[in-house]
Amino acid sequence: MTTAQELMDVQSARLATLDEALPSSYLLPHRGEPLMARLADGTEVAGLMAHTSHPPGSLQRLWSATENYELFPLLGEHPRAGMDALLDSWRRQLSQREITAADSSAVVTWPSRDVDATRALLDHGFAPLTCLAVRPAAPAKYTKLSGTVKTRRAGTDDLDAVVELALAELNYAALVGGSVLRGDAETLKRNAARVRLHTTGRTGSEPVWLAERDGEPIGLAECGWTDTETHPGQHRLASGRWGYVNCLSVREQERGTGIGSLLTALAHDEFARAGVVGSYLYYNPANPLSSVFWPRQGYRPLWTVWEMRPATALR
Template sequence: MPAPVIGRHAAPESPVDVLTDLLAVQRRRLAALDPRLPEAAAPPPGDIVVVGKPPHRVAGVVTHHTWPAGSGPLLWSATQVSELHPVIGAAGHAPLHALVEAWRGRMLPVVLAEPDSAATITWPSRDVVATRVFLDHGLVPLAVLAVRPPGPYPVPPPDPDLVVRRAGPDDLEGCVRLALEELAYSSQVGGSLLRPDAEALKRATIRDRLGRGEPTWVAERGGRLVGMVECGQAESAPGSWLASLVPPGGWGYVNCASVTSAERGSGVGQRLVAAALPELEAGFRGRQDLAVRGTYLYYNPPNPLSSVFWPRAGYAPLWTLWEVRPARALR
């Protein structure tokens, strides 16, 4: 047996090595937790945080983003955003608590000083161990990404006075009115923000969508638009931002649904969804290289309308977006 070497020690693991090891465990855990999830993605580049020692060691990456004035995302996002991307392996409550506490110490001073700021985490909805930790630190589930597998949507009873059709450029003003009404409502109950330039931002976005012919349906009664659903189609391919959220394949998505207040509960939303979903799914059929996965959307759990409507339509939470505003309110 060779004599021991005195004074030599194994090189300490680098933070990147720790992330890699924990990510392998995390992939197995999340796959067992919810088979609808894609393979857990590596976190984006950022400030690596490692907390604790094996077997209770966890890690994460802290990233920072600033949205400039006039950006469309400012209608649902704070200006300064600190985001934690946990890589916790199979850790339980205590190590995750320690990671969230360490995150606050890594936030940039500009984030902590800015009232228009947020601390955010996106995490699988079925992980109730993490749910308990996030709630304890003051984070709120302001949005969920929900998915619906492909399949028929129940067709509501006919309404002879209601016309549901694809929107065109001539519908711009009616669509802007509906979008602003929805924004005003959701800003009271969810993560949306009613900024001073909201009307200009909405008008520009909807004008571009209609001009490009992106799938948008409107409901019309008596010559007046009373509902709208803005949709799109996307492919989840390796390396794309969508691949970290949903399995690979073709996805339809519902960007925003709006029904004027006088028509809520009358079936307008159901008829819009019944018109949109089959076309969104049909757009990928016939392609041998692409599986049709279904549709996805975001809705706000605190919203008493959307939190009921979308689950009834067959959408189930996949990811929860946890947030606290301002960021310095993180406990």
Template sequence: MTVGRGLMEAQSTRFGALDPLLPPAAEPPDGDVITAALTDGSRVAGVLSRHLHEPGALARLWSADEVWELTPLIGGSGLAGMDAVLRAWRRRLDRLGEPGPDSSCVVTWPSRDAEGTRALLDHGLVPLSTIAVRRAAPPANSVPTTLTIREAAPRDLDVVVDLAMAELAYSALVGATVQRPEAADLKRAALRERLQAGGLVWLAERDGIAVALAECALSESTPGSWIASRLPLGRWGYVNCVSVLPGARGAGVGQQLMAHVHRELHRRGAIGSYLYYNPPNPLSSVFWIRQGYRPLWTVWEVRPAGALR
């Protein structure tokens, strides 16, 4: 659906002023267009998409079943524009009827936009997830390791699943992750496929016992791809899951593992790496900053969707 080119251009200009790593504003997805008028007579818009995750979908481990996602098109209007489009969204939900209990409203927006942050907070959304990036090349002097770090193989499936489930259980307490009854089965199926395909999965072992996991991938940001709406063009390392057993935390295990992972991703041609972490998580919100990551986008969410103000 065509939207005002002026809004897109002004939004791209604003993004560039906020953060040099932000790509230009991408064309919005298909969906319902909502509009709102500002006091100066100009208009802003947003595209509203509804996603339903059926039972058995892996996305249900980090998402509500019913997701209402807004792509704001507010140009350079800042707080006033974001406030206006969020009010219009609330009115649209009122007309559609109350969403179910397993539902959410989601907006992904540049982390450095303080004016947008104010409006999102005022409307009841919370920063549950952050897309963070790291551009620095691995240091020439590697972190001294007391661990054995190796690529995981299909025979390691059980220990990989155990480590991934430990991370999921903790994240469900402090972020967007949802502890579903079928979580272990979904994780096992996904990780079995990754291991059999030779995916980038590393284990850190101490005295022959696996104490940490890093599950990663390589992503290509090419023109028109989804990732190009979030990151500059090029090959990026994606850090999907890092898990350190509770008894091994605080001893530098995660730092040693990620130093190895960053070297391996760089060796495979990555210009940087990115990941999602939960700002309310007292461990990851500190750890990832220390590893050289910084917020680029924030995923704002309110559950259930009817709680949007």
């Protein structure tokens, strides 16, 4: 009988050959329901399912279903057949639960370059709604903009402008990815922005930049920091301190003029000065803007978040 640790060791070694930027080990959540499956030749694969419920008023509901069922596969050296068998077993497991809410999702986050597993996920009806993309730490190259565009750090007096631009990004993202427009979206965004802006300018604070044309805010970059040593939840990144881009938003009439590139360059310069391992962000592969823009800024997919909504639709 193959143990979970043996499957994990073989899987980690195989994934390391596919992508050197992946962390050295594939970590499982502390709690979850075990799952087993057998291939045609009797080989065993396993997994762990974690269920998370996001109550009303939680910020996570803006990018996640309320009831989230996430599978953490242990496939050993059988990415396609193992994923296929495990998803069959997971479908049977979910069918035995009382999942009545339409606001639910089944999620598998898997290394983007493991295309054998990708085939099995597609065959079971999953959609690649989100990518976690990474960029090596390096200063940015600036492009001179035409017109009177200025950038600056946002402050507490800029709360309304920050919220407006952040909501514009959320509205667009909800059309092309996993984001969800909730009735309390503006309140949640405002509360989060108020906290972020209250600390901006302090050492170690999460930077927020605004781009302005003739004093009018036209672009926003909300950024921050993650240290994998103090934030164990960031187990999908290599060890060290990272910069991240939480939200980049440019007014529709200003898109394509270089505003987004300018704001991103500011973030990358600050990340580089801080000595980070690299920077990361999440974008939607189906987003016709992000899927072109972020690779041009040096980002490439590391993990793909595959989703099925509702969870009961898993086939």
